[in-house]
Every structure is written in structure tokens, then in C-alpha cells.
Amino acid sequence: MLWDRGYTAASPRAILDRAEVGQGSMYYHFAGKETLALTALTANADALTARVETALRGRGSAARRIHAFLSMQREVLRGCPVGRMVSEPDVLESTVLFEVLTRTFQQTRDLLVAVVADGVQRRELRPDIDPAELADTVMAVVQGGYVLARAAGDAKPYHRAVRGARALVRLAEA
Amino acid sequence: MLWDRGYTAASPRAILDRAEVGQGSMYYHFAGKETLALTALTANADALTARVETALRGRGSAARRIHAFLSMQREVLRGCPVGRMVSEPDVLESTVLFEVLTRTFQQTRDLLVAVVADGVQRRELRPDIDPAELADTVMAVVQGGYVLARAAGDAKPYHRAVRGARALVRLAEA
């Protein structure tokens, strides 16, 4: 529900209905909505990071690993389970929730920067490529692809953006 | 307020307080919150589209015009006034609000596709560049840059993503 509707729109009542438990039951296990959301968001974020690691740690050249990251299967119209939180005021005001966002993005960034730096060092990628910049560009294409798709109500813009990015990364090969 | 807090978090009460008018006054001028938001969102979207047109219609090569689009001044940590709406359930459920999102993104896309197609045709850009793909990639970098910046609580990831995109676009020049 956090993924599909976001933090604010996922009300305790709706959560309890969906879980088919009574009104008060959630407060026995969780201090409140924020704590429950922290658990759910952490689970979503960790699952995502694990998949990202699998894609990026694969064998092959730097370009192939970046392609693998770009080509990961994603529920495009559902949006990114982590990235979609960044525009919710309540999430930004929650230290613990915001920290999950920051940490999750930083982990992916670190992995991508390492892949690119490795590729440059091995002369698979052009020497003038800046690893930090390319890493953020690639992440931005994915996050922005979600936005374009949701604004269009159609996954095609996401796939076009990703294919365009793959073509550009090929040009960055040495 | 729509820009800063989004649709759901911008409550009529808060709006009326900020406007320094009494509780009922807004309902004389607008049918409800949705109608007021439509007016505000349309104003934000039109202002943005006008600036995009200025950047993309400028003289210079296709690459220069794409660079101009990427380098437009943006309030990075505030997020995109249009793009930030895509994760709000109430906005997606509102036909009129959603239509503004769709239309605004489509207008920018059309302009960018034309610039890229023109560049390919003039042999300023490599012949294997797909205009629709590059256009969506460039838009995605901007939208995703906002997301990265907000998740980090820092504008730097946005600027890195955009600089990385500019570097890739230079590689796409013929």
C-alpha cells in the first residue's frame, strides 16, 4: 500500500481493512503509522537494493553492467517504491523515513560509481567520463523514466528514455 | 503551496490562512479544492512550458539547444512543479488535473523531439540517434535529477546528473 498509494494516502483504517484485522490491532505491534511505514519502506528498499546489487555485480564490461541496471525489470506504472516518496511532505519531515530514502539512493549510487570508475580504469569507457556524473545520470534516467511514464499513463516513455540512455552509454565506450 | 506541498497536503484551511481570507471565501470563486488546484497547476505548467520553449527555440545547434534545456535554471530542491504531482493518488484520480500533467509533458516532449530530429537531419547529430528516445532520455534526466536531489536533501546529485547528460549529448554530435 505504501508503494501504490504513498505514505499519506495509506491510512491506518485502510491498512487494517486490507489486513482484515480490527481497528486497534496495529498499535499493539507498531508504535504508530510512522513506525509501520518504516518497516514497510525498509523492506521495499532492501529488496530493491538487493536486485540492484545483483544486476551491477554481474560479470561483463562496465557498459554491460550499466545496461543490466537500466534493463532491470521494473513495475513502471507503479513507480519506484523508494523514489515515489520524495514528494511527500510527511516523509521528508520524518527523520527515520527520510533517512531510508537517502541511504537507499546512496547505496545504488556507490555501486554505480564503482562500476563506472572501474570501466574507465580498465579503458572500457572513455577516459573523459566522470564516474560520479555518469552514475547520477543513469539513476536519473530511471527515476525520471518513472515520472514520464506516470504522467503519460503509459510505460512507453520510460522504455524510450532507457533505450536512449543505453545508446548514449554505448557512445561512452572507449 | 501546490508546488511546495503538493495537492493532498495543501488543505483549504492552510490556503485560506495563507491568503488571509475567511473560511468560506474560496468557495465563492472556485467550485472546490480541485478547481482551485486546476487553476494553480495550469498557471505553473504554462509558465514552465513558456520557459522551455524559450530555451529550445533559441538559435544554435541542436546540441546547444538541448544543453540550454538541461541548463535551465530550476529550483532543484523544490522539485518540478508539474512532475511532483505524478505520485499523488488524488491527482491521478482527477481527470482534469491528470490531463494537465499529460499535456505539459507532451508539449515539452514534442519540442525536444523536433530539436533532435532537426539536428539529425542537419547532420549535427549522429544519424543513429533516435529523436524520440533522446528526447525522453533528456527529460528523464531532469525529472530524475529532481528526485535524486530531494532524496539526498542536496542539489548536487541533480547537477551531476545534468552535467553527465551534457557530456553524453556531446558524444552524440556527428
Place this chain on the structure above:
DNA sequence: GTCTATACAACGATAGAC
């Protein structure tokens, strides 16, 4: 056209029985 007062539902959370 703007105001104050108020309606009614939903929100997040708690009480207290079992």
C-alpha cells in the same frame, strides 16, 4: 463578495473488554 459558524466524514490514536 467576504465573513463567522458550523456540518460531516476521515484521520491517527487510545481505552478497555475479552
Place this chain on the structure above:
DNA sequence: GTCTATCGTTGTATAGAC
């Protein structure tokens, strides 16, 4: 541990005076 009942607050909107 889970339930039903309920609390106080806020969200969206309306009523009716001026």
C-alpha cells in the same frame, strides 16, 4: 493479542449573516 468503541483533530464543504 485481538476486538469494538470512541476520542480529539483535521479535511472539505456549506449556511447564512452582513
